[in-house]
Amino acid sequence: MNEAMNEAMNEELASIEATAVAYLTAFNRADVAHVLATYADDGVLMGPGLRASVGKDDLARIYPDVFQAVGFNMHYEIKEVVQISPDWAFVRSSTEGSETNKATGVVMHSAYNELFLLRKSATGAWQIARYCTSRISP
Incomplete structure (x- = not known):
């Protein structure tokens, strides 16, 4: 693969990752508008x-x-971008x-695995088409 193709591929992967990071960052801030902006119009959330x-x-x-029911203080790690x-x-x-x-004030440790399926829009932006998250049992 030549250098220009390699650079284009790396830029594309960075753009894909940036969409997931934008979602995770907005989610942690309870920022509904920015969470929704990461989704495609027909996006699907499959939560635990x-x-x-x-x-x-x-x-x-x-x-x-x-976000009204739960406050989040989470740290994410991107494991794979393909x-x-x-x-x-x-x-x-x-x-x-x-x-x-938020109703009881009880704080608990939590951990999740996430899988984002992203689709490139007509404008060239990567958007979440499907998002699945599963809680890891303590």
Whole structure:
């Protein structure tokens, strides 16, 4: 592979990773607008113990409820970034930290595995098409 192709591939992988990082950062800040901005219009959230939330309207209803109920202080690590076609990629990450139940004030350690399936939009931006997160048992 020549140097120009290598550089283009690295830039694409960086852009893919940046979308996942933008989501994880916005989530940790409870920033609904920025969380939603990372999703495709038909994006799907598959959270632990929840039915799938499909589309931005559904996501715009679920995330405020999550952030109203729980405060997050999490640290993430990107484990893998793979572009599987010109328009599709995935990112695997892990997140660990604390969650605070806002109703009770109880703070507990938590850890998750995440898998992002991203699709390139017509404008060339990478967006979350599907996001699945699973809690790691203590």
